[in-house]
Amino acid sequence: MATPSSKKKSTGAKKASRKVFPKAAASRATPARKRTARVSAKGRSPLASWNDTATKSAMLDFVARVTKKGSNDFVPPAARIAVFDNDGTLWCEKPMPIQTGFLFGKIGEQAAKDPSLRDKQPWKAVFEKDYKWLGDVITKHYNGDDSDLKVMAAGLLAAYAGETVESYAEKAGKFLRGSQNDALKRPYLKTAYAPMRELLDFLTANGFTNYIVSGGGRDFMRPITQELYGIPPERVVGTTVALGYKVENGVGNVYHTPKLELFDDGPTKVVRIWSRIGARPIFAAGNSNGDIQMIEFATQGKRPGLGLLVNHDDNTRDIAYTAGAEKALDAAKMQKWVVASVKSDWNKVFAD
DSSP: OBOOOOHHHHHHHHHHOTTOOOOBOOSOOOOOOSSOOSOOTTSSOTTTTBOSSHHHHHHHHHHHHHHSTTSTTOOOGGGOEEEEOOBTTTBOOOSSOHHHHHHHHHHHHHHHHOGGGGGSTTHHHHHTTOHHHHHHHHHHHHTTOOHHHHHHHHHHHHHTTTOBHHHHHHHHHHHHHHOEETTTTEEGGGOBBHHHHHHHHHHHHTTOEEEEEEEEEHHHHHHHHHHHHSOOGGGEEEEEEEEEEEEETTEEEEEEEEEEEEOOOTHHHHHHHHHHHOSOOSEEEEOSGGGHHHHHHHHSSSSOOEEEEEEOOOTTTSOOOOTTOHHHHHHHHHHTOEEEEHHHHBSOSBOO
């Protein structure tokens, strides 16, 4: 976590370097700065779901500095770009990323109809409910081993091949609104983290433009991002399958193919930010090893930048884990990013 400095010290730090941020501190609560950004989303106290810790102070201070006209750190509204990972950052990704439930449901149907698929991964794991194999695929990926991910991806890409983009979006939206996280006993749309939605609204109210930049499927997230986060579909950057166009019965449609176009994770996130947004963000939030480069990109530019890493250390209100985030936590310490402890920094995890 970042430790708030006095106003006098903060001024000196800005003269030395605009990219210097408060050093990491213990998780003990500290009073939030009185000098905060102008407004919260709906006139309430800024970031009310966040405890008054150094983490909250660092975010309030950053927004106050970049929005104060005439200050050395002022950033014009057009350049106030914030990027957020989705899985594990904006909504819960455990025990499995939400999209996998959607895709596994489809390949489970395939395995039920075709016994020959049951000896092949990922149909075998889904049919036998081998959640360890499925979960380890993601953890291994974050540790640099994509051998099983490629096997799983082949099956998942075939699941909705031939589906029109509109039909896929309709089915994804229906799944998200009608299914739940069995471990938390909560509907999927109610596993969005309340403090992070509050942060999104706070940034918007202070002239930021928020984007989602996720390893999750772009077309899976788009049906609900406006409703859930206040982020329109055109500001969602994510993993994409190759698409094709064809005319059937006189009607042209865009279809999913069984080929991966791009896996939006790690360094690829940075490339996609530039290709889709055309600017370096000044605020980036993530939770895993796959977010390291995105946070580095946001915090290493000429303008002030803030990196936020969500640390899932609360196994009572959330699902605690560090697997797949070890390198990110080390990078946060070395590069002085702000670390948000679910246990210490959030007084509320979910909205209700």
